Amino acid sequence: LESHWALGEKLNALRDEGVLIIGSGGITHNLRALDWHAAEDSAAPWAAAFVDAVEKSMDSKNREALCKPWQLPYGKESHPTVEHYAPLLVVMGAAGDEPVSALHHAWMYGNFALHAYGAGM
Numbered sequence: 709l710e711s712h713w714a715l716g717e718k719l720n721a722l723r724d725e726g727v728l729i730i731g732s733g734g735i736t737h738n739l740r741a742l743d744w745h746a747a748e749d750s751a752a753p754w755a756a757a758f759v760d761a762v763e764k765s766m767d768s769k770n771r772e773a774l775c776k777p778w779q780l781p782y783g784k785e786s787h788p789t790v791e792h793y794a795p796l797l798v799v800m801g802a803a804g805d806e807p808v809s810a811l812h813h814a815w816m817y818g819n820f821a822l823h824a825y826g827a828g829m
Contacts, residue, residue: 743819761780802827
């Protein structure tokens with residue numbers, strides 16, 4: 709996953725040319741654990757704990773922690789595979805020194821985080 713962050717760093721210069729860099733993925737992505745009857749905008753405790761750990765790591769630009777999501781609390785539960793998580797790392801790399809902050813938080817089916825983040829807003 710380190711290579712995704714490095715790719716973002718290479719894309720960073722494009723931002724100076726007015727290019728918008730978008731990463732589309734999922735902060736949590738475990739379709740096997742969806743709760744089809746969960747109340748709207750409610751989160752399973754394990755999914756919320758993972759997102760909290762990710763967001764704290766984003767705030768501190770903790771590259772090592774973010775590049776090892778399975779070592780974060782409930783990482784394996786939140787991402788049995790990491791292809792939906794990897795776009796976040798590209799965006800983090802592309803943000804450079806700018807903070808990446810939450811633009812929108814929403815939960816669906818108890819553990820599907822439909823959150824959006826941005827830099828330079």
